Amino acid sequence: MIEVEPVIQQESSVLSGHRLIIVSNREPFQVVREEDSLRLERSAGGLISALDPVVQSSNGLWICWDGAFQEDDYSFEDLSRLAELNNIEFPYPLQMVKLSEEDIEHYYYGFANQQIWPLFHYFPSRYAFQEKEWAQYTEVNQKFAQSIVENATPEDFIWIQDYHLMLVPSFVREKQPDLNLGFFCHVPFPHYEVFRVLPTRREILRGMLGADIIGFHTPDYAKYFMECAEMLLPGEVKVLDGETLMFRSRQVRVKAYPISIDYDSIDAISRRPETDEAVAQLRSSFQPAELIGLGIDRLDYSKGIFDRMECISLFFDRYPEYRKRLVFIQIAVPSRTKVEDYQQLKHEVDEAVGRINGRFSEDGWAPIHYLYRGFPMEELVAYYKAADFALVNPLRDGMNLVAKEYCAAHSDDNGALILSEMTGSAYQLKESFLVNPYDYPSVVEAMHAALSASNEEKRERMIQMRKTIQENNIEKWLNDFLADFNVAIQHRYDNA
Ligand code: GDG
Numbered sequence: 099m100i101e102v103e104p105v106i107q108q109e110s111s112v113l114s115g116h117r118l119i120i121v122s123n124r125e126p127f128q129v130v131r132e133e134d135s136l137r138l139e140r141s142a143g144g145l146i147s148a149l150d151p152v153v154q155s156s157n158g159l160w161i162c163w164d165g166a167f168q169e170d171d172y173s174f175e176d177l178s179r180l181a182e183l184n185n186i187e188f189p190y191p192l193q194m195v196k197l198s199e200e201d202i203e204h205y206y207y208g209f210a211n212q213q214i215w216p217l218f219h220y221f222p223s224r225y226a227f228q229e230k231e232w233a234q235y236t237e238v239n240q241k242f243a244q245s246i247v248e249n250a251t252p253e254d255f256i257w258i259q260d261y262h263l264m265l266v267p268s269f270v271r272e273k274q275p276d277l278n279l280g281f282f283c284h285v286p287f288p289h290y291e292v293f294r295v296l297p298t299r300r301e302i303l304r305g306m307l308g309a310d311i312i313g314f315h316t317p318d319y320a321k322y323f324m325e326c327a328e329m330l331l332p333g334e335v336k337v338l339d340g341e342t343l344m345f346r347s348r349q350v351r352v353k354a355y356p357i358s359i360d361y362d363s364i365d366a367i368s369r370r371p372e373t374d375e376a377v378a379q380l381r382s383s384f385q386p387a388e389l390i391g392l393g394i395d396r397l398d399y400s401k402g403i404f405d406r407m408e409c410i411s412l413f414f415d416r417y418p419e420y421r422k423r424l425v426f427i428q429i430a431v432p433s434r435t436k437v438e439d440y441q442q443l444k445h446e447v448d449e450a451v452g453r454i455n456g457r458f459s460e461d462g463w464a465p466i467h468y469l470y471r472g473f474p475m476e477e478l479v480a481y482y483k484a485a486d487f488a489l490v491n492p493l494r495d496g497m498n499l500v501a502k503e504y505c506a507a508h509s510d511d512n513g514a515l516i517l518s519e520m521t522g523s524a525y526q527l528k529e530s531f532l533v534n535p536y537d538y539p540s541v542v543e544a545m546h547a548a549l550s551a552s553n554e555e556k557r558e559r560m561i562q563m564r565k566t567i568q569e570n571n572i573e574k575w576l577n578d579f580l581a582d583f584n585v586a587i588q589h590r591y592d593n594a
Contacts, residue, residue, distance in 0.1 A: 112577055112580040112581050112584060113152065113155075113156045113255060113580060114584075115156075115253075116156060116253055116254060116255050116278075117156045117157055117158045117159065117251075117253065117254045117255070118149075118152055118153050118156045118158040118254070118255050118257065118580075119153075119158055119159045119160075119161065119246070119249065119250055119254050119255065119256045119257065120149055120153055120158070120159075120160045120161070120257050120259065121160075121161045121162070121242060121246060121256060121257065121258045121259065121263065121266065122160070122161075122162050122258075122259040122260065122262075122263075123162065123163050123165070123206070123210075123259075123260065123262035123263060124141075124162060124163070124165075125141075125160075125162040125163065125164075125165075125192070125194070126141050126146045126149075126150070126160055126162070126188075126192075127139060127141055127188075128141055145357070145572065147360055147363070147572075148360065148572040148573060148575075148576050149576065150189055150190075151189070152576065152580075153189070153190045154189035154190045156255075157190070158190055158254075159190060159191050159192075159193055159249060160190060160191075160192050160193070161192075161193045161194075161195065161242065161245050161246060161249065162192065162193075162194060162195070163194065163195050163197050163202075163206075164194040164195065164196055164197060165197060165202055165206065193245055193249055195238075195241050195242050195245050196241075197238060197241070200234065201234055201237070201238050201241075203234075204228075204230055204231045204233075204234030204235070205231070205234045205235045205237070205238040205239075205262075206238075206262065207434070207436055207437055208228060208230070208231030208234065208235070209228075209231040209232055209234065209235035210235065210261060210262045211434055211437055212224075212225075212226070212228075212231070212437060212439070213225055213226075213227065213228070213231060213232075213296075214261045214264075214285075214296075215261070215285070215400075216439075217288065217292060217293075217295060217296060218261065218285045218286055218287065218288050219285065219286060219400040219493070219494040219495075220286075220288060220292055220493070220494050221399070221400070221493075221494075222292060222295050224399070224439055225295065227296075227297050232297075232298055235265070236265060239263055239264070239265035239266050239269055239305070240265075240269055242258075242263055242266050242269075243265075243266050243269030243270045243273060244273075246266070246270050246277070247270060247273045247274050247277075250274075250277055252274075252276045252277060252278070254277070254278065255278050255280065255580065255583055255587075256270070256277060256278060256279050256280065257280040257281075257282065257579075257583070258279065258280065258281045258282070258309070259281075259282055259284065260282065260283065260284045260285070261283065261284070261285050263281075264281075264283075264302050264305045264306050265301065265302070265305035266281075266305070266308075267279045267281050267305060267306060267307070267308030267309035268304050268305045268306075268307065268308030269305070269308070270308060271308035272308075278310060278583070278587045279308060279309040279310055279311075280309055280310065280311045280312075280313070280579065280583045280586075281306055281309040281311070281312045281313070282312075282313040282314075282355070282579065283306075283312070283313065283314050283315075283319065283323075283496075284315070284357070284496050284497075285496040286315075286316075286319055286494055286495070286496050286522070287314055287319035287320070287322050287323045287326075288322060289322050289325075290322065290325050290326050290329055290330075293322070293326050294326070294330065299326070299330055300330055300331060303326060303327050303330060303331055304331070304334075306323075307327065307331075307335070307345040307350055309350065310348075310349075310350065310351065310583070310586040310587050310590055311350070311351040311352075311353075311579075311582055311583050311586040312350060312351070312352045312353075313353060313354070313355040313579050314352075314353070314354050314355070315354065315355070315356050315357055315496050315497045315522035316354050316356065316522045316525050317354045317525075319354065319496075319522075320341075320352050320353055320354045321340075323352055324337050324340075324343060324352055327343060327345075328343075331345075334346055341353045348590065349586070349589055349590070349593070350586075351582055351585070351586040353582060355575050355578050355579045355582075356497065356522060356525065356526060356570060356575065357497050357499070357522075357572070357575050358499075358502060358567060358570050358571050358572045358574065358575050359499050359502045359503055359506060359567065359571065359572055360571065360572050360573075361502075361506045361564075361567050361568045361571040361572075362568075362571070364475075364479060364503055364506035364507055365506050365507075365509050365564075365568075367475065367476055367479045367507070368479050368482070368483050368506070368507040368508070368509040368510075369509050372476075373476070373479055373480050373483060374483075376476075376477065376480035376484075377480050377483050377484040380480060380481065380484040381484055384425045384467070386422065386463075387422060387423055387424060387425045387463060388423060389420070389423055389424040389425070389486050389549065390424070390425055390426075390427060390484055390485045390486050391410075391424060391425070391426040391427070391485060391486065391487050391488070391489055391545070392426070392427050392428075392429075392481060392482065392484075392485035392487070392488045392489070392504070393406055393426070393427070393428045393429070393488070393489050393490070394428075394429045394431075394478065394481065394482075394488075394500050395429075395430060395431070395492075395500065396430075396431045396432075396433035397430040397431065397432060397433050397440065397443060397444060397447065397470070398433055398434070398440070398443070399439060399440075399443050399493075400492055400493055400494050400495060401492045401493075401495070402491040402492045402493045402518065402535045403428065403430060403443070403447050404443065404446050404447055404450055405491060405493065405535060405536075405538065405541075406428070406489055406491050406541075407428075407447065407450040407451060407454060407466065408450065408538060409489070409491070409538050409541040409542055409545070410426050410454065410465060410466060411450075411454045411457070411458075412538055412539070412542045413542045413545050413546070414454075414458050414465055416542055416546075417542075417546055420549070421458060421460070421463070421465070422460065422461065422463045424465070424549075425463075425464075425465065425466075425467055426465060426466050426467070426489075427466075427467045427469070427481065427485070428451070428466060428467070428468050428469070429469045429471075429472075429473065429478075429481065430447065430468070430469070430470050431471065431472045432470065432471070432472075444470075447468075451466050451468045454466055478503070478507075479503075479507045482503060482504045482507035482508070482513075483507045483508060483509075483510070483513075485504070485513060486512075486513065486514065486548075486549070487513065487514040487515070487516055487545065487548045487549065488500070488501070488504040488513070488514075488515050488516065489516045489541075489545065490504070490515065490516065490517050490518060490521065490523075491516070491517075491518045491533060491535040491541060492518050492520060492521055492535065493518070493520060493535050493536070494520045494521075495518070495520065495521040495522065495523070496521075496522050497521065497522035497523055498517075498518075498521040498522065498523045499523075501515055501517050501521065501523040501527060501530070502523060502527070502567050505527070505560060505563045505564050505567055506564065506567055506568075508560055508564065511557045511560045511561050511564070512553070512556065512557070512560065513556065513560055514530075514531060514548035514549075514551060514556050514559070514560075515527065515530040515531065515559075515560075515563065516530065516531045516533060516541070516544045516545060516548055517530035517531065517532055517533070518532075518533060518534075518535040519532050519533065519534055519535075520534075520535060526566055526567075526570065527563050527566065527567075529558075529559035529560075529562045529563050530559070530563065531544040531547055531548050532544075
């Protein structure tokens with residue numbers, strides 16, 4: 099375990115003296131390769147920055163895999179030295195679960211990312227059951243459970259994150275029934291008709307039901323979970339109301355907590371003079387084209403990037419007057435590059451960009467500007483702010499934070515968001531231009547509507563969306579979940 103000095107002091111009223119233990123597959127930092135050496139960087143996302151102070155102020159702990167070190171041939175033991183060398187201060191202790199190469203291959207790339215991910219995102223055709231992967235998933239979930247049992251006490255709040263660790267709550271409950279367990283699902287929970295494809299569907303449900311509270315992004319995901327539990331575990335599950343069910347003799351709270359972003363910090367970055375300079379530079383670099391469209395995603399088939407390219411092509415077919423006037427910037431961050439479906443997707447997107455640019459380019463103008471890499475948040479905010487519209491058209495997405503970040507970065511109240519109905523964000527961002535991502539012509543018409551809308555209309559929509567995101571920021575997500583976690587465990591104490 100790596101012990102470090104606290105760097106932030108902030109009390110969490112919700113936890114009232116209890117320690118918060120976060121359990122996630124990913125570590126709350128990134129390993130950056132630089133020539134011959136490795137550098138550690140704190141992960142910059144809203145989730146980590148929201149959780150950090152609370153874990154810290156509660157004297158809590160973060161339990162995660164040691165995967166990044168495995169991939170870079172660095173040993174688990176080297177972390178401490180690297181952290182010291184790079185002057186990284188972790189505001190709380192990290193406990194890393196040691197995984198073998200085989201674990202990572204079958205549990206992470208295999209079961210989590212080639213079985214659960216496609217199925218939960220409604221791609222059953224990409225799904226194939228492999229017994230070996232399920233066995234390894236079970237084994238790794240046991241390793242995480244063991245680490246929790248070794249490190250937690252019955253006073254702690256233990257919050258397990260995401261689809262990599264769905265069996266952990268029940269494994270922990272079996273080993274130590276009096277621990278307080280919360281679980282959050284960051285991906286969609288599918289409808290019964292899709293979920294039941296999974297051969298190990300009952301084990302997965304029982305795994306999650308080991309928790310006192312289970313959170314989802316939208317009320318629909320919570321409802322589908324309840325329906326699956328009721329239909330697949332008759333005799334074990336009884337739904338009490340829209341937010342609670344009995345699993346055997348224990349009550350479990352099941353509810354939607356829509357995750358969000360650190361609105362204030364993105365809004366603040368967008369107001370910096372440096373950001374406006376970067377925006378001006380970006381815009382001038384695409385001159386004489388005066389309009390910018392934007393897509394930012396991990397390169398994942400669920401995000402609809404290939405479909406987006408086809409929509410752009412159709413747009414320039416239907417509206418030739420926008421040729422040479424509009425550039426679409428696509429930032430695609432490399433993701434799960436060892437998985438064949440992702441290599442194939444990269445190939446398809448590369449091909450589509452080449453084909454569309456080859457077909458429409460003229461006089462030094464190319465319709466698509468494609469960047470296959472990640473950027474620091476400050477640069478992303480400049481891209482967001484420079485864009486006249488963002489096209490966020492996932493075929494399925496648990497929430498989609500890019501849509502929220504795009505709005506938060508528009509402190510000028512300009513811009514237009516075109517958003518897929520198949521995202522969790524669509525539940526909240528009703529003033530966006532909502533589209534069915536499978537219906538290419540309607541996406542094209544939404545692009546046209548967004549570009550043709552009056553400044554006043556766009557402003558009204560943007561102001562409302564920004565208000566919604568500001569009021570429902572990452573802190574609210576965290577506090578709402580922890581407050582209900584408190585209620586759920588009180589209920590268990592009272593009925594013990
Ligand atoms: C999963 C669920 C759910 C992207 N490029 C860069 C960069 N990003 C950041 C964005 C945003 C995040 O990554 C992407 O979040 P999304 O929500 O859009 O998508 P997933 O990665 O698939 O996240 C999703 C989420 O979990 C939370 O529960 O919303 O549905 O699939 O924050 O800004 N960040 C930096 N450089 C980049 O180039 N720094």
